[in-house]
Amino acid sequence: MAQQRKDKLAKYVKKVKKNVDLDKYLDELSKVYSNWKQEDAEKMVFFTRDGTMIVIGSDDKGYVNVSLAGIQQILIANGSNIPYLKRIVHNHNKGEDFSKGDEDMYKVLVKYGFKGEFQIYTPKTGQVRTMDKSVATGGKD
Ligand SMILES: [Zn+2]
Numbered sequence: 480m481a482q483q484r485k486d487k488l489a490k491y492v493k494k495v496k497k498n499v500d501l502d503k504y505l506d507e508l509s510k511v512y513s514n515w516k517q518e519d520a521e522k523m524v525f526f527t528r529d530g531t532m533i534v535i536g537s538d539d540k541g542y543v544n545v546s547l548a549g550i551q552q553i554l555i556a557n558g559s560n561i562p563y564l565k566r567i568v569h570n571h572n573k574g575e576d577f578s579k580g581d582e583d584m585y586k587v588l589v590k591y592g593f594k595g596e597f598q599i600y601t602p603k604t605g606q607v608r609t610m611d612k613s614v615a616t617g618g619k620d
Pocket of ligand 1: 577578
């Protein structure tokens with residue numbers, strides 16, 4: 480059963496790249512989304528503090544259906560975990576601002592020790608938005 484769950488999660492992992500120059504992460508993102516065709520699909524990209532980039536995504540249209548526990552398992556399998564992430568990025572294809580779901584996810588990640596930047600990337604424009612860290616504290620920083 481545990482193996483079955485592992486296999487199920489593995490199919491979401493699209494790419495793992497080591498020794499990424501974290502100062503040039505926008506170049507890495509533009510490569511990750513370079514053949515972007517599925518307008519409604521989502522990818523999440525994790526950059527760890529030691530320069531590993533992990534890309535998870537769905538093959539079809541829609542959101543990446545991986546729970547926080549699943550994300551943790553994927554990170555641990557790649558020698559990292561939530562507190563060691565420098566940046567988490569997901570795409571909004573039309574460039575909209577963070578959703579309520581994004582804010583909720585960010586709050587939970589912070590509870591699990593996330594100290595990095597939580598960002599939205601718009602593949603068409605290359606625009607990046609960064610979540611205001613005060614969201615996690617309800618504005619009482
Ligand atoms: Zn979002």
